Amino acid sequence: MVEWVDARERLPRPGIPVAAATHGFYPPDDPDSEGPGEEFWLVLSMYFTDRHFAEDGSTHDNCFVDSDGVIRFPPGGGSAEAVTHWAALPTLPGSPHTVVTGTDVQAALRQAYEGGS
Numbered sequence: 001m002v003e004w005v006d007a008r009e010r011l012p013r014p015g016i017p018v019a020a021a022t023h024g025f026y027p028p029d030d031p032d033s034e035g036p037g038e039e040f041w042l043v044l045s046m047y048f049t050d051r052h053f054a055e056d057g058s059t060h061d062n063c064f065v066d067s068d069g070v071i072r073f074p075p076g077g078g079s080a081e082a083v084t085h086w087a088a089l090p091t092l093p094g095s096p097h098t099v100v101t102g103t104d105v106q107a108a109l110r111q112a113y114e115g116g117s
Contacts, residue, residue, distance in 0.1 A: 020083045
């Protein structure tokens with residue numbers, strides 16, 4: 001079961017990868033039309049950080065960042081797409097962790113493939 005947390009009420013711990021529900025508007029199909037395009041609400045994999053240093057040299061506090069480096073904030077934070085809710089990611093197969101890096105990856109994969117718990 002997934003427990004969704006309202007981003008207006010509580011934020012994840014810094015550095016934690018999360019599933020983030022984001023809300024916004026696509027650009028309008030007709031560039032001459034007034035107003036936003038079609039509204040969306042979807043889930044993306046992101047991580048939360050209390051301080052993010054963007055490629056352009058700017059610094060952002062308490063934000064969610066996706067794999068493409070797109071920065072999104074909780075409602076009221078100033079991004080065109082707001083993160084409305086977030087949920088902890090499930091752990092990796094056979095592991096109590098959501099992230100394994102470096103030299104530990106191969107051992108974790110072997111354990112998962114061999115059916116370890």
